[in-house]
Amino acid sequence: MARIRFDRLTKRYGAVTAVHDFTATLEPGTITGFLGANGAGKSTTLRMLLGLTRPTSGTATIDGQPYAALAQPARVIGAMTDPDVFHPRRKGRDALRVLGRVSGIPDRRADEVLELVGLADAARRRVGGYSMGMRQRLGLAAALLGDPETVVLDEPANGLDPAGVLWLRTLLRGLADEGRTVLASSHLLAELAQTVDDVIVIDHGRLVVHGPMSDLLDTHRSSTLEDLFLDLTSKGSPS
Amino acid sequence: MRDVVDAEALKLRTLVLPRLALLLAALGSGLIGFAGARIAADTGETVTPADLATAPAKTLWFLAVIVAVLATAGEFQHRTIRTTLMHAPHRGRVLTAKAMVTGAYGALITLAGTASAVAVGAVSLRAEGLPVGSFGADMWAVAAGSVALGALWALLAAGLGTLARNSTVAVATVLLWWLVLEGLLPVVTGNPEITRWLPGGAADALLLGRADLLEPWAGGLLFAGYAAVVTLAGALLFAWRDPA
Numbered sequence: 001m002a003r004i005r006f007d008r009l010t011k012r013y014g015a016v017t018a019v020h021d022f023t024a025t026l027e028p029g030t031i032t033g034f035l036g037a038n039g040a041g042k043s044t045t046l047r048m049l050l051g052l053t054r055p056t057s058g059t060a061t062i063d064g065q066p067y068a069a070l071a072q073p074a075r076v077i078g079a080m081t082d083p084d085v086f087h088p089r090r091k092g093r094d095a096l097r098v099l100g101r102v103s104g105i106p107d108r109r110a111d112e113v114l115e116l117v118g119l120a121d122a123a124r125r126r127v128g129g130y131s132m133g134m135r136q137r138l139g140l141a142a143a144l145l146g147d148p149e150t151v152v153l154d155e156p157a158n159g160l161d162p163a164g165v166l167w168l169r170t171l172l173r174g175l176a177d178e179g180r181t182v183l184a185s186s187h188l189l190a191e192l193a194q195t196v197d198d199v200i201v202i203d204h205g206r207l208v209v210h211g212p213m214s215d216l217l218d219t220h221r222s223s224t225l226e227d228l229f230l231d232l233t234s235k236g237s238p239s
Numbered sequence: 240m241r242d243v244v245d246a247e248a249l250k251l252r253t254l255v256l257p258r259l260a261l262l263l264a265a266l267g268s269g270l271i272g273f274a275g276a277r278i279a280a281d282t283g284e285t286v287t288p289a290d291l292a293t294a295p296a297k298t299l300w301f302l303a304v305i306v307a308v309l310a311t312a313g314e315f316q317h318r319t320i321r322t323t324l325m326h327a328p329h330r331g332r333v334l335t336a337k338a339m340v341t342g343a344y345g346a347l348i349t350l351a352g353t354a355s356a357v358a359v360g361a362v363s364l365r366a367e368g369l370p371v372g373s374f375g376a377d378m379w380a381v382a383a384g385s386v387a388l389g390a391l392w393a394l395l396a397a398g399l400g401t402l403a404r405n406s407t408v409a410v411a412t413v414l415l416w417w418l419v420l421e422g423l424l425p426v427v428t429g430n431p432e433i434t435r436w437l438p439g440g441a442a443d444a445l446l447l448g449r450a451d452l453l454e455p456w457a458g459g460l461l462f463a464g465y466a467a468v469v470t471l472a473g474a475l476l477f478a479w480r481d482p483a
Binding site: 050051052053054067068070073074079081082084085086087088089090091094095097098099101102103104142 | 242243245246249250253254255256313317318319321322323324325326327328329481482
């Protein structure tokens with residue numbers, strides 16, 4: 001079971017520090033909500049985990065290995081960074097076949113995950129004709145393609161309608177029940193509140209808190225995730 | 240490595256443009272071969288199979304350039320580079336696979352077009368009642384040179400696409416260089432000799448074997464050098480600058 005570890009992870013863009021000294025370890029088999037306002041450093045942190053952005057210092061590892069050292073990463077960790085990562089003139093099924101080819105994943109697995117995310121009917125249509133929600137589902141399908149133990153999703157609920165969000169929650173819970181580790185970021189708290197076990201709150205690039213949601217709610221005497229989040233992030237910020 | 244090459248090849252096969260370019264190459268080159276025969280009929284000039292093999296070369300290289308740019312710059316523009324790298328995080332391997340696949344495509348499209356021009360041209364010459372000449376060593380030499388240059392142009396374009404990360408900029412750079420700067424530089428520098436050292440001059444040396452240019456083998460080598468430099472520059476930038 002893969003264990004994700006961020007160790008003093010830092011990313012600077014010139015004078016701006018996007019992520020500062022971020023340290024956290026994710027236990028296998030849990031859904032962790034990665035919460036923060038827009039621009040808090042969530043996406044940068046996830047992109048560093050996925051080897052897309054190089055840290056200024058510190059490390060992000062999967063079972064002790066950096067992402068780039070994984071031979072077939074899709075089979076270990078499935079990820080979705082944003083829904084606009086598909087060629088508009090490629091068919092949905094073909095987009096998945098291309099990705100699967102790298103890890104020796106057979107084409108029928110593409111059909112399976114398309115079925116799983118409810119895109120089987122649109123499989124042979126070009127992605128350019130997909131709605132935002134459909135592209136989001138295709139991104140989820142791509143993340144699940146290698147049947148990975150760990151799933152990392154950046155803002156997976158973006159572009160989904162209320163029925164889609166409900167579907168996403170059920171999907172995430174199902175993944176965790178199968179023993180997978182799920183890390184999902186969101187700036188919309190209500191979407192995740194009913195689904196997550198653990199919460200990581202990041203603000204201005206710094207870790208604010210990390211722990212089981214129920215404990216955190218008790219400790220901070222908050223009744224909802226929203227209260228907790230506002231309570232935690234208002235302390236350190238100038239506003 | 241093999242899987243990454245397979246994936247790159249599948250990327251080209253699952254888009255329309257590479258197939259459309261191949262079709263255009265075959266049809267357009269056939270038309271060029273036909274036109275060659277008509278010119279021979281109208282003017283009485285001799286048109287040999289080697290001439291027919293030479294005629295469509297630049298058009299074919301340009302089609303190879305467009306598809307090769309799509310394979311690299313297109314990934315940045317459509318941000319597919321993110322998913323590409325998430326599945327194949329070794330950046331060097333991805334670029335090597337792209338070089339292999341675009342180079343092979345460049346060779347293939349040039350081969351298809353050259354064959355079409357020679358075949359249609361020869362049939363048209365015969366239909367006009369003109370001598371076709373021999374399909375001898377000189378034709379094969381021209382065809383082989385043209386196919387090799389098709390592969391090298393594709394490599395160079397793939398490298399440019401990796402550098403520019405934008406299809407329009409990469410294709411415009413090739414066109415501007417080829418059509419404007421190569422003609423301008425000898426004039427501006429007051430040194431007509433410079434042509435033989437430029438990429439277009441080097442390519443012409445291999446294809447046409449002109450006396451004012453380098454020896455064909457030297458021209459081919461020089462062009463390969465240009466392609467290697469651009470590819471290497473693209474690879475360095477790709478290694479250094481994060482794609483996201």
